[in-house]
Amino acid sequence: NAGVTQTPKFRVLKTGQSMTLLCAQDMNHEYMYWYRQDPGMGLRLIHYSVGEGTTAKGEVPDGYNVSRLKKQNFLLGLESAAPSQTSVYFCASSYPGTSGANTQYFGPGTRLTVL
Amino acid sequence: EDQVTQSPEALRLQEGESSSLNCSYTVSGLRGLFWYRQDPGKGPEFLFTLYSAGEEKEKERLKATLTKKESFLHITAPKPEDSATYLCAVQDVRGSNYKLTFGKGTLLTVNP
Numbered sequence: 621n622a623g624v625t626q627t628p629k630f631r632v633l634k635t636g637q638s639m640t641l642l643c644a645q646d647m648n649h650e651y652m653y654w655y656r657q658d659p660g661m662g663l664r665l666i667h668y669s670v671g672e673g674t675t676a677k678g679e680v681p682d683g684y685n686v687s688r689l690k691k692q693n694f695l696l697g698l699e700s701a702a703p704s705q706t707s708v709y710f711c712a713s714s715y716p717g718t719s720g721a722n723t724q725y726f727g728p729g730t731r732l733t734v735l
Numbered sequence: 736e737d738q739v740t741q742s743p744e745a746l747r748l749q750e751g752e753s754s755s756l757n758c759s760y761t762v763s764g765l766r767g768l769f770w771y772r773q774d775p776g777k778g779p780e781f782l783f784t785l786y787s788a789g790e791e792k793e794k795e796r797l798k799a800t801l802t803k804k805e806s807f808l809h810i811t812a813p814k815p816e817d818s819a820t821y822l823c824a825v826q827d828v829r830g831s832n833y834k835l836t837f838g839k840g841t842l843l844t845v846n847p
Contacts, residue, residue: 624778651833663779663822663837670833710778714833719786721767722826722833726778 624727641696643711652694656707741838756808758823771822
């Protein structure tokens with residue numbers, strides 16, 4: 621049981637380049653999320669999905685797009701990277717229990733640098 | 736708006752020196768409070784979910800407690816391997832049930 625995996629682990633882009641980050645989970649979770657983590661800012665939600673074929677905006681969605689074509693995968697795309705998108709990106713998944721409490725499980729992260 | 740404040744920002748302990756981390760929160764109603772551990776260069780690792788005031792959960796040297804306004808993560812006789820950033824998050828009963836609000840974390844360093 622791998623849990624939540626992310627690829628790649630590291631990436632360096634030049635301003636204006638595009639890329640896709642891949643998240644996969646093998647826990648059959650309905651919900652998936654993309655966060656960014658910056659020093660002094662904590663974890664901020666970019667986009668999320670409550671099921672296959674659905675996506676929605678979080679707190680900081682500008683400059684990012686997402687897709688959830690399969691239940692186990694959640695893709696995060698940067699169409700035209702900017703230095704402000706230099707960050708560590710985390711994917712998470714969850715299956716709210718009978719209480720409704722949304723315990724999220726995180727992947728190992730992708731460290732992205734935009735020059 | 737939901738708010739989570741963790742204190743202190745950083746804590747340095749000697750091995751065996753017990754202490755507590757604090758998580759103060761403001762929500763309309765609490766559906767769940769979550770504790771995570773994050774090691775440098777890694778993703779947050781789930782530790783506990785607490786649901787209601789008075790609840791306690793334990794795991795090895797860690798014990799999490801919950802009141803109506805705050806949660807404490809008590810660390811008993813810590814070891815150097817307990818060094819990490821500890822994150823607290825809350826889920827409000829109002830609104831969508833996807834959203835967690837995270838604190839900025841407490842960086843714990845345990846010296847041998």
